[in-house]
Amino acid sequence: MRRDFPRSLDSLSPLYEFAEETFESNDISPGVRFPVHLAMEELFVNMVKYNPNVSTDITVEVTVTFLGDATNDATSSKEVTVTLVDDGGVEFDVTAQRQVNIEAPLEERTPGGLGIHLIQNLADRLQYTYKDGRGEVIFTKGSGNEDV
Amino acid sequence: MFEIEYGDNGEVLCRGRLDAAQCEKALGFMDGLEGPSTLDFAELEYISSAGLGILLKTQKRLVGSSTGLKIINVNNHIHDVFRYSGFHTIFDIEAKE
Numbered sequence: 070m071r072r073d074f075p076r077s078l079d080s081l082s083p084l085y086e087f088a089e090e091t092f093e094s095n096d097i098s099p100g101v102r103f104p105v106h107l108a109m110e111e112l113f114v115n116m117v118k119y120n121p122n123v124s125t126d127i128t129v130e131v132t133v134t135f136l137g138d139a140t141n142d143a144t145s146s147k148e149v150t151v152t153l154v155d156d157g158g159v160e161f162d163v164t165a166q167r168q169v170n171i172e173a174p175l176e177e178r179t180p181g182g183l184g185i186h187l188i189q190n191l192a193d194r195l196q197y198t199y200k201d202g203r204g205e206v207i208f209t210k211g212s213g214n215e216d217v
Numbered sequence: 218m219f220e221i222e223y224g225d226n227g228e229v230l231c232r233g234r235l236d237a238a239q240c241e242k243a244l245g246f247m248d249g250l251e252g253p254s255t256l257d258f259a260e261l262e263y264i265s266s267a268g269l270g271i272l273l274k275t276q277k278r279l280v281g282s283s284t285g286l287k288i289i290n291v292n293n294h295i296h297d298v299f300r301y302s303g304f305h306t307i308f309d310i311e312a313k314e
Contacts, residue, residue, distance in 0.1 A: 078237050078238040079238065081236050081237060081238045082218075082238065085234070085236075099294070100294075103263065103294040106263065107263075107265055107298070110236055110237065110265045111265060111266060114237045114265075114267070170303075171301070171302055171303025172303055172306065173303070174307070175273075175276060175277060175280060175307045176277070178273055178277075178307065179273075180266065180269060180270030180273050180274070183266040183269055183270070183302055184265065184266035184267075186301070186302070187266060187298065187301055187302065190301050191301075
């Protein structure tokens with residue numbers, strides 16, 4: 070399923086409902102849903118936050134791939150892939166390693182960078198491409214790797 | 218949908234999904250906390266980095282004058298987000314049984 074969302078935090082709730090439609094119809098486990106929702110929000114919010122003067126919608130696509138035995142039942146191994154396309158935004162490579170010290174004492178902590186840090190840790194695969202002003206992020210998470 | 222309010226025993230009850238769109242509501246409430254406080258996450262389903270930022274900001278403010286925040290009844294998904302973020306070292310966290 071693919072849908073365009075206005076570039077606004079008001080889109081987060083519709084974005085969640087959109088993904089849930091796909092998850093429900095494909096019997097996706099909570100251990101996959103949570104990190105996928107988290108990744109979708111973090112990536113979408115980054116696109117909103119770093120492109121305040123861009124008005125184009127952000128395109129989001131959610132697909133489910135059945136691995137091995139291609140049957141839709143609770144025991145099948147499934148992989149969820151989320152693609153976000155930001156046409157007109159600045160380049161922002163979400164796969165680049167960033168310095169986040171999660172062992173720092175409280176007084177040295179800042180919230181910056183935690184979203185990307187979480188996505189990088191939760192993804193089975195994370196890809197980013199940018200060409201001619203069009204950024205595309207692909208986040209993949211499969212059942213059997215539900216560490217959240 | 219996100220709700221935050223005081224419970225019968227003075228704990229702070231958080232419900233629903235704390236995403237970036239709900240941060241203003243959450244921060245408005247958390248800024249009113251004074252002294253050590255307990256956040257009950259029994260009905261909190263989801264939190265993103267925006268919500269983590271509010272917890273961090275509140276903890277920094279409170280720890281100067283008290284023991285800060287205790288977070289109880291944390292579901293396993295949120296607990297893992299805390300772990301990946303290193304929050305288990307700067308908050309008193311109890312998982313949901």
